[in-house]
Amino acid sequence: MNQNLKSEDIDFVLSDVDPEHYFITRNGEEIKSMQDMADRLSQMDEETFNHHANEEKNDFSNWIQDVVKDRELAQEIKDKGKTEAADEIASKVKRLNKVKEHLKVIEDHEKKAFDELENTVKSKGRNPIHDYVYGIIIGTVTGLLLGSLL
Numbered sequence: 001m002n003q004n005l006k007s008e009d010i011d012f013v014l015s016d017v018d019p020e021h022y023f024i025t026r027n028g029e030e031i032k033s034m035q036d037m038a039d040r041l042s043q044m045d046e047e048t049f050n051h052h053a054n055e056e057k058n059d060f061s062n063w064i065q066d067v068v069k070d071r072e073l074a075q076e077i078k079d080k081g082k083t084e085a086a087d088e089i090a091s092k093v094k095r096l097n098k099v100k101e102h103l104k105v106i107e108d109h110e111k112k113a114f115d116e117l118e119n120t121v122k123s124k125g126r127n128p129i130h131d132y133v134y135g136i137i138i139g140t141v142t143g144l145l146l147g148s149l150l
Contacts, residue, residue, distance in 0.1 A: 007107070010100045013068055014093065021067045023059070026051045034068060035093050041086035049082040060085060106145045113138045 016032040023031035025048055031037045037060065041049070052059040058078050065074035073092050077085040117134045 007100060007103050010096050010103070013070055014096055014100070017067050023063045023067075031063075034064070034070075034073075034089055037064075038086050038090035038093060041082055041089065044082060046082065053082075053085070064089075102145060102148070106142055109141055109145075110138060113141075 014034060016036075023037065025031065025040070025044070027048055029040060031040050041060070053061075061074045061078040064070050064077070070092070073089065077088050080088060113134060117130065120130055
């Protein structure tokens with residue numbers, strides 16, 4: 001997984017795609033997101049799956065690569081069967097949701113620390129020692145939280 005991932009990158013991968021980019025199965029079902037694809041694949045009949053994924057092509061992998069822009073996952077599922085592909089996609093969605101939660105915690109901590117620093121500067125004037133200490137604290141907390149994700 002990309003270590004420079006941002007919240008907006010995760011939101012893009014996890015959100016519903018624009019209607020013109022929905023994956024339409026041969027029986028007319030619309031797949032709008034990665035979670036939707038994982039759910040639908042696990043329930044899809046073999047005939048429909050094999051229509052979209054066979055020796056000549058893998059429409060699911062192509063959609064993930066071209067629409068969702070996740071080349072890594074697209075490669076991972078390219079030669080997988082229905083259940084394995086559904087499991088890989090569901091696992092990726094779960095990991096991305098977990099990373100998104102951790103990024104939110106980090107952003108909240110950074111905002112709180114920055115607000116406290118700003119209030120200190122406003123109330124007491126700028127103090128380089130406080131700036132240094134807050135910088136160390138923010139860096140340490142961010143490093144620990146990011147380290148736990150990788």
